[in-house]
Every structure is written in C-alpha cells, then in structure tokens.
Amino acid sequence: MSGTLAGKVALVSGSGRGIGHAVAMKLAREGARLVVNDLDRDVAEQAASDIVAAGGQAVACWGNVTAPDFAERFIKAAVDQYQGLDIIVNNAGYTWDNVIQKMTDEQWYAMLDCHLTAPFRILRAAQPVIRALVKAETEAGRRVHRKVVNISSIAGLGGNAGQANYAAAKAGITGLTKTMSKEWGRLAVNVNTVAFGLIRTRLTEATSDANAQIDIDGREIKVGINPGLMQAMEQQIPLGRAGTPEEAAGSVYILCLPESDYISGQTLVCGGGFSLS
Numbered sequence: 001m002s003g004t005l006a007g008k009v010a011l012v013s014g015s016g017r018g019i020g021h022a023v024a025m026k027l028a029r030e031g032a033r034l035v036v037n038d039l040d041r042d043v044a045e046q047a048a049s050d051i052v053a054a055g056g057q058a059v060a061c062w063g064n065v066t067a068p069d070f071a072e073r074f075i076k077a078a079v080d081q082y083q084g085l086d087i088i089v090n091n092a093g094y095t096w097d098n099v100i101q102k103m104t105d106e107q108w109y110a111m112l113d114c115h116l117t118a119p120f121r122i123l124r125a126a127q128p129v130i131r132a133l134v135k136a137e138t139e140a141g142r143r144v145h146r147k148v149v150n151i152s153s154i155a156g157l158g159g160n161a162g163q164a165n166y167a168a169a170k171a172g173i174t175g176l177t178k179t180m181s182k183e184w185g186r187l188a189v190n191v192n193t194v195a196f197g198l199i200r201t202r203l204t205e206a207t208s209d210a211n212a213q214i215d216i217d218g219r220e221i222k223v224g225i226n227p228g229l230m231q232a233m234e235q236q237i238p239l240g241r242a243g244t245p246e247e248a249a250g251s252v253y254i255l256c257l258p259e260s261d262y263i264s265g266q267t268l269v270c271g272g273g274f275s276l277s
C-alpha cells in the first residue's frame, strides 16, 4: 500500500475495538503493516481481517498485555512477520473505578499492570530490536525515525474522582514517555503521549443500564456512562461533544508522521478543548 507510512511496521495494543481499532485502520490505510492485539483471539483476528479487507497487511498477536511473556511475543510477531519495527502504540486499557476507601489492592494493581507495567515491558522488549536495526541503518548511512505513542487520559493529567488507580497509572505513562524520549533520542525514536478526553467507545458508551459490564480476562468490570451524565459532560467540552475513535486515531497518526520527527517527550491532549487540569 502507498501512503505516508508506506512499509512501516506498526504494533497497536488493544486494537480489537474502539480507539485502538481506529488507530490500526488509519495506520494501515496509510501503508503501515500492522501487528494487532486484543485479549481474545477472535477479536484480534477480526481486527486483522478488517485491515486485510481494506487492502492492508496485518497479523494478530492475541492475549493480555499484562501476561509476563506478552511483550516478547508482541515484538517477536513484528520481527518474524515483517523483519522490522517502526511504530509502537501502547493503547490497550480499561477503567476499574472506585473511591479510594473502597478500592481494593486488586483494582489498584490491575490498572498499574495494564496501563503502565505492560507498556514498560513492551518498550523494554523492543529495545534490542531497535538497537540492532539502528546499527545496521547507521552502517548503511541511513537515519530512520521510529515512533512510540503511549496512550494516556486527561484523568492522568488533572486527576479524576473515583479513578485513583487509573489516574496514577496514566500519570505514570507520561513519566515513562519523557524518560524514554531521553534514553532513545540517540536511536532517533520519538516518544510521545496522547491524552484523550471523552471519546465515544465501549468504555464510555451512554447507557442507562447500571449493570453494563465487560469481561477482562475473567473479571467483570462495570462500563458505560449514564446518558444524563454523558450529556452534562459533553456540555463542558468546548467543542460541545465527545470525540469519535477516528478523531482520536488522527491525533496518534500525527505523531507517527515524518512531519513530527522533531517532536519528542510531549503530551498531546485530544479532548475537544476540555481539560481537567
């Protein structure tokens, strides 16, 4: 496929649904070859099929990003399939809210494991591969920029009542981003964060069903926002509405373009003008 990212190899975690799916589709339409991921095999394989049906290339690496062996498997999938690695989008995630006095250790660690430890492990597993690719490119007289986009939230920038676990993990990812931008500058890797405001996905679906749940590896987690609250939240957004997954994907895409080769260690807020900070 031709396009602004022709031939690039991109990994997107949690790309079976929502924002991750829209990111994977956008990168594939721009010519990138994808490794997609989601918890369940059928969901991950469907995402890969969606990309192939749109004329792109994709392979599925399914499984929980928090599994101890996941990072190595994810990176290996890219190397085995495409012999390269250019873009990593750490997107997989969910919320598991409670006020602090009711928040269990399990809830706390689930968010840190998924939103912070998993991206850390993925970047750690990518380092030897990137270093070897850069060495070969340098010897050939070439300099190639690579891109990491870590997904955060405005909750990680400004805090959000009921989300001590999620906000702490999402704040942590900005620290990881800034540090990796310093460690990997010499490898020409641009490392940035996108912090989303309110984006319409399964996580934030307007529903009056107070029992709406998703299954995260056997854990039943409440999702969705009461329609009245959703409307009130949208009224506080300067652009007057929640964003779409495609709009969210656009902000990630911008940071994967060659035009962003001199931007690193930054957090781009994609929230329709809304900010909690």
Ligand SMILES: NC(=O)c1ccc[n+]([C@@H]2O[C@H](COP(=O)([O-])OP(=O)(O)OC[C@H]3O[C@@H](n4cnc5c(N)ncnc54)[C@H](O)[C@@H]3O)[C@@H](O)[C@H]2O)c1
Residues within 6 Å of the ligand: 013, 014, 015, 016, 017, 018, 019, 020, 037, 038, 039, 063, 064, 065, 066, 091, 092, 093, 094, 095, 114, 151, 152, 153, 154, 195, 196, 197, 198, 199, 200, 201, 202, 203, 204, 216
């Ligand atoms: N929707 C929003 O308003 C919003 C706002 C701020 C940040 N975010 C962040 O954006 C990212 C994507 O969220 P979304 O709204 O698209 O949600 P979503 O539920 O629509 O999609 C997330 C996908 O990630 C997968 N996933 C979740 N945990 C996983 C795990 N441990 N391993 C592998 N896959 C996993 C899910 O199965 C799902 O397919 C998350 O990191 C979320 O915290 C979303």
